Amino acid sequence: MNREDDGVNAVVVEALTKAYGGKTVVDGVSLTVREGEFFGLLGPNGAGKTTTMEMMEGLRKADSGSVSLLGSSPQPRNTALLPRIGVQLQASAFFERLTAHEQLVTFAALYGASTDRVDDTLELVGLTEHSHVREDKLSGGQRQRLSIACALVHDPELLFLDEPTASLDPQARRNLWDVLRGIKERGKTIVYTTHYIEEAERLCDRIAILDHGRVVAMDTPGALVGGLGTAMSMELPEGVLGVDELLSLPGVDDVRTEGDRIRITASDSNAVMRALTDRGAAGRLRTRDASLEDVFLELTGREYRS
Amino acid sequence: MIAFQQMSVAVGKGFVRDRAALFFSFLLPLFFLVLFAILFGAMEGSENTLEPIQYIAPGILSFGIAMSAVTASALTLVTWRQNGLLRRLRLTPVNPFTILTSRFAVTVVVAVLQAALFLGVAFLPFFGLRLESTWWMAIPLFLIGVLSFFSLGILIGSLFRTEQSASAAANLIVLPLGFLSGTFFPLDFAPSWMDTVSLASPLRHMNDGMLALLVRGEGPEALLVPCGVLLLFTLVTTGLAGYFITRGEQ
Numbered sequence: 231m232n233r234e235d236d237g238v239n240a241v242v243v244e245a246l247t248k249a250y251g252g253k254t255v256v257d258g259v260s261l262t263v264r265e266g267e268f269f270g271l272l273g274p275n276g277a278g279k280t281t282t283m284e285m286m287e288g289l290r291k292a293d294s295g296s297v298s299l300l301g302s303s304p305q306p307r308n309t310a311l312l313p314r315i316g317v318q319l320q321a322s323a324f325f326e327r328l329t330a331h332e333q334l335v336t337f338a339a340l341y342g343a344s345t346d347r348v349d350d351t352l353e354l355v356g357l358t359e360h361s362h363v364r365e366d367k368l369s370g371g372q373r374q375r376l377s378i379a380c381a382l383v384h385d386p387e388l389l390f391l392d393e394p395t396a397s398l399d400p401q402a403r404r405n406l407w408d409v410l411r412g413i414k415e416r417g418k419t420i421v422y423t424t425h426y427i428e429e430a431e432r433l434c435d436r437i438a439i440l441d442h443g444r445v446v447a448m449d450t451p452g453a454l455v456g457g458l459g460t461a462m463s464m465e466l467p468e469g470v471l472g473v474d475e476l477l478s479l480p481g482v483d484d485v486r487t488e489g490d491r492i493r494i495t496a497s498d499s500n501a502v503m504r505a506l507t508d509r510g511a512a513g514r515l516r517t518r519d520a521s522l523e524d525v526f527l528e529l530t531g532r533e534y535r536s
Numbered sequence: 537m538i539a540f541q542q543m544s545v546a547v548g549k550g551f552v553r554d555r556a557a558l559f560f561s562f563l564l565p566l567f568f569l570v571l572f573a574i575l576f577g578a579m580e581g582s583e584n585t586l587e588p589i590q591y592i593a594p595g596i597l598s599f600g601i602a603m604s605a606v607t608a609s610a611l612t613l614v615t616w617r618q619n620g621l622l623r624r625l626r627l628t629p630v631n632p633f634t635i636l637t638s639r640f641a642v643t644v645v646v647a648v649l650q651a652a653l654f655l656g657v658a659f660l661p662f663f664g665l666r667l668e669s670t671w672w673m674a675i676p677l678f679l680i681g682v683l684s685f686f687s688l689g690i691l692i693g694s695l696f697r698t699e700q701s702a703s704a705a706a707n708l709i710v711l712p713l714g715f716l717s718g719t720f721f722p723l724d725f726a727p728s729w730m731d732t733v734s735l736a737s738p739l740r741h742m743n744d745g746m747l748a749l750l751v752r753g754e755g756p757e758a759l760l761v762p763c764g765v766l767l768l769f770t771l772v773t774t775g776l777a778g779y780f781i782t783r784g785e786q
Contacts, residue, residue: 323620339542
């Protein structure tokens with residue numbers, strides 16, 4: 231979080247805390263989002279993502295801590311700031327029985343914005359062909375895209391999207407990724423929440439991993455994974471080589487049995503590969519690049535379950 | 537201003553596309569009219585000085601408007617709270633007063649259309665309604681009456697969490713008000729306690745004023761008490777609704 235490098239901060243959050251009925255949901259979250267950045271709040275369900283997001287938007291009042299959006303505070307309700315931000319809440323909120331086009335015309339008017347951008351926004355989210363379909367006749371993915379369009383139609387600088395890809399089928403999620411990338415290309419700052427690890431890895435410039443209301447890590451996806459020390463995760467089926475023999479190989483740091491496979495953690499994967507090739511076991515080896523799931527496991531000691 | 541216009545258009549379109557709402561607002565009062573015209577037609581020769589249609593038409597009209605204004609405004613509030621639109625609107629720069637007035641504007645337009653259709657049918661020779669020449673003086677009363685029903689609906693909407701419970705509550709409140717207020721039968725026939733209780737009902741005062749102006753040919757001074765009471769009713773219900781809405785947000 232160096233302030234000097236990429237210029238201006240769009241979001242500055244300091245030590246946000248929120249408790250409900252004695253249970254702390256958000257526990258001292260601090261983060262900074264730079265202008266033009268695609269920032270992901272990643273974490274399993276119940277990690278406090280939505281509560282954190284809604285405190286940033288000004289929808290919920292924090293017990294303590296502060297939020298600054300584009301240099302001003304969203305609390306109390308700040309009607310000078312609101313036109314500069316766009317919000318998609320977790321539940322799609324539309325006017326009953328209006329078409330996609332009519333929703334956008336209405337939302338533009340609520341922001342005092344012109345309706346010139348309505349068609350353009352529908353095209354950006356890929357709903358041009360459905361512009362005259364009523365909201366109750368749209369599919370789940372189309373509703374999510376319309377919801378994002380409603381957040382975009384007044385041309386805000388900063389966008390908050392709460393779980394835009396949740397409960398979508400894989401195809402619809404991929405379509406939405408293209409939409410989100412398209413929005414980023416237009417220079418918007420995006421803060422978004424997700425519980426899909428590989429999605430955050432693909433889309434985000436930087437990620438904050440939330441667990442039990444705390445930020446457990448925050449950096450670029452590459453730096454988070456790189457910080458693990460292991461660049462690669464290796465697995466052998468059980469019975470190919472004994473655990474003790476594996477531990478004695480050059481470059482191996484740790485060996486763990488997981489079900490019917492053996493997981494090898496290595497700081498020098500090349501040395502391990504050579505040693506396994508010498509023993510004729512390399513063909514049975516399965517490797518994959520280390521991912522944010524490994525980061526989560528390392529930081530929390532638990533498997534990531536969204 | 538553009539926000540007010542487009543909100544009104546949005547709510548209006550939503551209403552027009554809701555068949556159940558159209559039925560309750562426009563056809564149900566006509567069914568009541570037919571039903572009571574037949575019923576009272578059979579009772580002709582009673583000592584009531586007015587022709588039955590002269591008495592029942594203004595009452596059924598007020599009742600029909602009350603029913604749809606209360607239900608529609610209650611349901612809008614509950615639906616918007618349930619689907620998250622109310623929270624979403626808080627994150628737009630629009631003023632809550634603009635939201636309320638645009639919703640009210642739609643209620644007024646619907647009520648005027650209801651009245652036009654209803655009176656148009658009641659003028660048919662079969663029913664034979666005749667209005668006094670002073671009928672237009674009832675317009676302020678009509679608007680204040682609609683306002684009081686609207687605020688009652690907002691109060692109900694602020695108290696109930698689901699559409700089912702809110703629409704049941706609206707029915708359970710407005711239907712007895714109809715009986716209490718002389719909509720379906722003159723209060724002259726009712727026990728005196730009912731007459732007293734009905735003084736708390738906005739529908740009673742709307743009925744009184746409408747009857748006085750539309751068919752009894754009384755002057756504008758007959759509007760003072762009904763309008764005053766309806767305004768007071770509006771103030772109290774709006775205040776209560778405001779209290780419950782603010783409390784619900786915390």
